[in-house]
Amino acid sequence: MAPLLSMRGIDKRFAGVxxxxxxxxxxxxxxxxxxxxxxxxGKSTLIKILTGYYTxxxxxxxxxxxxxxxxxxxxxxxxxxxxxxxxxNLVPYRSVTENICLGRESRRFGLLDWRAMHREAEALLAxxxxxxxxxxxxxxxxxxxxxxxxxxxxxxFNAKLVIMDEPTSSLDEQEVAVLFDVIRQxxxxxxxxxxxxHRLDELYAVCDRVTIMRDGRTVRVSTMSDLSKLDLVxxxxxxxxxxxxxxxxxxxxxxxxxxxxxxxxxxxxxxxxDVSIDVRPGEIVGLAGLLGSGRTETARVVFGADRAESGxxxxxxxxxxxxxxxxxxxxxxxxxxxDRKLEGIVPGMSVRENLTLALMPHLARRGxxxxxxxxxxxxxxxRRLGIKCSGPEQRIRELSGGNQQKVLLARWLxxxxxxxxxxxxxxxIDVGAKAxxxxxxxxxxxxxxxxxxISSELEExxxxxxxIFVLRDGRSVAELEGEEVSExxxxxxxxxxxxxxxxxxxxGRGQDDHAGEAIHV
Amino acid sequence: MAEAVAPVGxxxxxxGLDWKTFLTRYxxxxxxxxxxxxxxxxxxxxxxxxxxxxxxxxxCAIVIVGxxxxxVIATGGIxxxxxxxxxxxxxxxPLLFLGKLVPLPxxxxxxxxxxxxxxxxxxxxxWFNGWLITxxxxxxxxATLVLFIAGRGIAQVMTNGNLQVFKVPEFQFIGLGRVFGIxxxxxxxxxxxxAAAWMLRRTVFGRQILAIGGNxxxxxxxxxxxxxxxxxxxxxxxxxSGIAGLIVIARNSAADANLVGLGMxxxxxxxxxxxxxxxxxxxxxxxxxxxxxxxxxxxxxxxxANGVPDSVALVVKAxxxxxxxWLQRQGQS
Numbered sequence: 001m002a003p004l005l006s007m008r009g010i011d012k013r014f015a016g017v018x019x020x021x022x023x024x025x026x027x028x029x030x031x032x033x034x035x036x037x038x039x040x041x042g043k044s045t046l047i048k049i050l051t052g053y054y055t056x057x058x059x060x061x062x063x064x065x066x067x068x069x070x071x072x073x074x075x076x077x078x079x080x081x082x083x084x085x086x087x088x089n090l091v092p093y094r095s096v097t098e099n100i101c102l103g104r105e106s107r108r109f110g111l112l113d114w115r116a117m118h119r120e121a122e123a124l125l126a127x128x129x130x131x132x133x134x135x136x137x138x139x140x141x142x143x144x145x146x147x148x149x150x151x152x153x154x155x156x157f158n159a160k161l162v163i164m165d166e167p168t169s170s171l172d173e174q175e176v177a178v179l180f181d182v183i184r185q186x187x188x189x190x191x192x193x194x195x196x197x198h199r200l201d202e203l204y205a206v207c208d209r210v211t212i213m214r215d216g217r218t219v220r221v222s223t224m225s226d227l228s229k230l231d232l233v234x235x236x237x238x239x240x241x242x243x244x245x246x247x248x249x250x251x252x253x254x255x256x257x258x259x260x261x262x263x264x265x266x267x268x269x270x271x272x273x274d275v276s277i278d279v280r281p282g283e284i285v286g287l288a289g290l291l292g293s294g295r296t297e298t299a300r301v302v303f304g305a306d307r308a309e310s311g312x313x314x315x316x317x318x319x320x321x322x323x324x325x326x327x328x329x330x331x332x333x334x335x336x337x338x339d340r341k342l343e344g345i346v347p348g349m350s351v352r353e354n355l356t357l358a359l360m361p362h363l364a365r366r367g368x369x370x371x372x373x374x375x376x377x378x379x380x381x382x383r384r385l386g387i388k389c390s391g392p393e394q395r396i397r398e399l400s401g402g403n404q405q406k407v408l409l410a411r412w413l414x415x416x417x418x419x420x421x422x423x424x425x426x427x428x429i430d431v432g433a434k435a436x437x438x439x440x441x442x443x444x445x446x447x448x449x450x451x452x453x454i455s456s457e458l459e460e461x462x463x464x465x466x467x468i469f470v471l472r473d474g475r476s477v478a479e480l481e482g483e484e485v486s487e488x489x490x491x492x493x494x495x496x497x498x499x500x501x502x503x504x505x506x507x508g509r510g511q512d513d514h515a516g517e518a519i520h521v
Numbered sequence: 522m523a524e525a526v527a528p529v530g531x532x533x534x535x536x537g538l539d540w541k542t543f544l545t546r547y548x549x550x551x552x553x554x555x556x557x558x559x560x561x562x563x564x565x566x567x568x569x570x571x572x573x574x575x576x577x578x579x580x581c582a583i584v585i586v587g588x589x590x591x592x593v594i595a596t597g598g599i600x601x602x603x604x605x606x607x608x609x610x611x612x613x614x615p616l617l618f619l620g621k622l623v624p625l626p627x628x629x630x631x632x633x634x635x636x637x638x639x640x641x642x643x644x645x646x647x648w649f650n651g652w653l654i655t656x657x658x659x660x661x662x663x664a665t666l667v668l669f670i671a672g673r674g675i676a677q678v679m680t681n682g683n684l685q686v687f688k689v690p691e692f693q694f695i696g697l698g699r700v701f702g703i704x705x706x707x708x709x710x711x712x713x714x715x716a717a718a719w720m721l722r723r724t725v726f727g728r729q730i731l732a733i734g735g736n737x738x739x740x741x742x743x744x745x746x747x748x749x750x751x752x753x754x755x756x757x758x759x760x761x762s763g764i765a766g767l768i769v770i771a772r773n774s775a776a777d778a779n780l781v782g783l784g785m786x787x788x789x790x791x792x793x794x795x796x797x798x799x800x801x802x803x804x805x806x807x808x809x810x811x812x813x814x815x816x817x818x819x820x821x822x823x824x825x826a827n828g829v830p831d832s833v834a835l836v837v838k839a840x841x842x843x844x845x846x847w848l849q850r851q852g853q854s
Contacts, residue, residue: 305742329744343742346735348803357732358743364725411743 002065004029004192005050005161010059012045012216019045020216022059025194027161032183032193034203034224036236037213038291038456043196046213047163051076051083064160080160084167090150092139097121099138100153124152128185144178151182155191162186163194168202180206198291199473200229200495214238229495233290237458237491258317260450261419263302266311271297273474275311277452279419284441284451286465288458288490294474295454296338299421302452303335304328316418329358334412338423338454340401344408347397351389352378354396355407359414381410385440402433409437419450426460438464458487470494548848549797549812556819564826570702572822577707578772580818582607582765583788584710587796587810588717589647589758590789595721596754597734597802598654598661603762603789605672606646607782610639610766612676615685615776618692632691640763646672647759651752665755669786676778685776696771706768710811713761718807730754734802791817791838795845817841 005027012020020042027033037043048054050061052070061068063079070076073083090099097114100121106113121134130148138146155162164183168176183193183206195207203210204224212220212235220227220235261279266272271294279285289295300306302313304322313320315331322328325335337343346354356363356374363374378392385406389399396404405425412420422441426434442464445451455461461468468485470478470493478493480486560567586603593600616622617638618631625631646668653664690697698705721727729750732740741747762782770776794800795816796809820841821834 303742324744324746325742326744326746335742337739337742343736343738346732346739346803348735348799349732353728353732357740357745360725360728367724367726369723369725369728 002062003027004031004064006062007046007050008060010046010049010061011057012042012049012054013057018216020049020056022217023213024218025050025211026221027192027194028209029192030187030190031209032187032195032207034207034210035194035196035213036198036203036210036232038236040215041213041236042216043213044165045216047083047165047194047196051081051163077156080158081163082155082159082161083163083165084151084154090138090146093137095136096125096132096134096138096141096149099149100124100134102153124157125149127189128152128182144175147175147178148182151179155186159191161192161194163196165196166198167195168197168199176202200232200290201473203232204229212236230492233491233495234488237487260316261302261452262312262314263298264312266298266301266313267309267474268297268301268306269309271474272301275471275474275476277469277476277479279450279452281418281450282445282448283467284445284453284465286461286468287452287454287471288461288468288494289471290494291456293471293494295471296423297474298471299335299423299452299454302328303333303421305335329415329417332418333421334358334415334417334419335421336405336408336412336423336425338427340404340408340428345396345404347395349396350393351382351387351396351399351407352392355381355392355410355414358411377414381414385410386436400430400433402429402437405429405433405437409440413444417449419452420444422451422453424455425453426455426457458490462487462490546797549795549809549816549845553812553816553819556816556823560819560823560826564823567826574704574707576815576818576822577710578704579822580814581704581706581710582769582782583785583792583818584811584814585713585761585765585768586758586782586785587789587792587814588713588807589761590786591793591796591798591805591807591810592717592721592730592754593661593758594790594793594798594800595730595734595802595805596751597737598751598754599665599790600647600650600755600758601662601665601786602646602650602668602672603758603765604782604785605669605676606643606759606762607766607769607785608673608676608778609646609679610643610763611770611776611781612679612685612778613639613642614692614767614770615687616679618689619685619687628689629691632689635692636695636767639767640760643763643766644756644760647762648752648756650759651755654755655748655751673778676781680776680778682778686774687776688774693771693774696768696773706772709764709768713764714807714811721805721807726750726753731803731805734799734805736803788814788817791842794842797845797848800846813845 003026005025007023007025010020010023011018023042023046025035025046035043035046045054049056050070052072052075055069055071063081068079070079091102097118101117106116106120108116118134125132125134125148128148128151130145130152132141132145138149141149167179183195186193195203197203207224209221209223210227210232211218212222212232214236215238219238258280259278260281260283261277263275263277266275271292273294275294275298277285277287277298287295287298297306301308302322304325304327307323313322315333318331320328320331322331328335341347346357352374355378359377360369360374363370363377375392381387382389382392387399387406387410388403396407399407409425425437425441429437438460441451441453453461453464462485465485466481468480468490469476470480470490472494478489480489480493566572586607590600590603613622614635617635618628620631650665650668653659653667654661694705695709696706700708721730729740729745732743732745733747733750737747765785766781769781792814793810794813796806796811796813798805798809817838820837821831824834824837825831
């Protein structure tokens, strides 16, 4: 029997840049199919082409035995493809029926046919084994039930394929359990599910098969049971398991001595559950982990941008209960945020003012900004970091991404911090600027600065850091140092966490022969 | 989108040709100059001290409130309560210098208190606005709506809704007095505008105001005390509203809690918008607000002095605001 969905040789370019190259995806009837890949691997583009949100440049799609080319999400929905997004959108004060029938109300003589709609809602929920009074407002039911209502609404009666795009990212454990029940019921009813998630345990819990994408291509299709977590991670990240020997060279000078930053059992919200890390002066420490593992969230709590629920943070021996970033800055920290546009630059202000934003109070005499002194400092950093701009008074939004990032880096360097937290310092900047920024960071650490660096690019972390902490589902699960630091070891820790990683030999060399099998293209 | 801005070098090279940039930056000033030129040509007796003084006194309260509004808008906020705070200050002052609130050992004590306490009271209410906004993260438009509604009620309760009529020259100097022939309130206005413009340009506080309006999250991550800066800005807006309230009642020799500062929030916002301050925050000009208020006033005066009814003047005022906001858009894109 032909698969329910077959997408073959899909190409898509955005403004000439290929997002998908010959990508493929096949989903059998009644199958739960995982679709995974890093940010930018092309998962979302592929799904949006399927649902008619984008049009493909090349390739063919067959759904339910016939070639299709949907031109709008409504059309795809009509053909039986439902999509569930991360957030649950219900109208809390209205009844269950109203929520389920919103936008497709039954009418009789131009009036609402309540009896028909109540019947419809009850019948739909019965499919998911939910029996309740559909006349009561949605908000009067527990969250898990509300979630079922939302899912039922999205799926409707005629869905043959349900796409769940990171459905669990905002759910707690109990809600995830409910969702998994729904998925199993859908499967039992012969409905197929495409499940997009970054949480490996979940994939193994509910999925039958997996399609792994990387750089716009489908790199591997496998049944879940035939694929180890380690293989899955290495294939997704596109890394072999060889330990790059070259990277070990400049790692010698990792400073010993006292601890600069010490984080113990930090917890905050759902993303940070139990993180313990430390950084010594003159050391670059990497913080690695898959998407959603809590790296950025940890950094924000340490910096006081978000509130910690429990655990301790201390800098240079003194406990810093940073309630605001200002406290952390006062204690000697700096934080380069991952989102330059949203949290970094003040677009309408000049390079000079952006660079001295944190330093400004120290540059002032009786509250009046000393512009001459500030220009002196800015000139020095423009020269030292090679920032390309027409001058200190040029507006920062006119600069390229790499130069903006240098200005933001200089914003912290001019404060003479003890510890610098860099969250994705090279994201969205060109190769040249990337190398410059990394070598600058290395140079600074040799001068005694402690650096905590978050990066999704393993290569970058391995090359720069002398010690690496790996986070997994909000917990620090491994600490790798010296010889242990390798992409293979990091990936092993990402895949298995602390419990298994000793047993599964995270040390790269033992796994070399394994590597050949891991990558199938 | 933001990246699509022409490089600075190219802009300065052909500044003379780039009329859009020119208009965004100097449009308000050009409009004011044009208005004056037109008036010199068509309006009888325009170039007289009297005309200048009439126009200045009409515009003072709006400008003084508008300065506070400029700072608030520069942080990305808005203050709807300014008119009501004027009414509160205007209600308290006569109670003080008429001795209804506390017995006065000497009349001058009452006058002195009437200059200080009402302004402080309005400032306290302004700080309350900022506290609501920063403590509970309420949108500024909602938070200041509280006092927009309640403030006038408070003023009416204090005066039992009565009109307070008085004749106290020492107090009324703020609204009627002259220094070298120039109305004292105009002098006060110029001092306030100059101080605020300098503050916004040169001080840490001023630059932090603009940084918050430009990117609040970045400002917070750079250690700027966002909450305290905002509270201070609303405090200043309150204090300036209080001063404006005193000027208005002094000029009228009467305080009517129903009327003092009525509609002032809209006049002030209009002046700010016409002056070239970005309503979304991050770019602000206090001098622009002065010019904006002068334009609106002068258009109205021009039309009235040439026999056009006030109702038409309102429509023209609206048209000017639309034009100003359109010009801002051009400058941004």
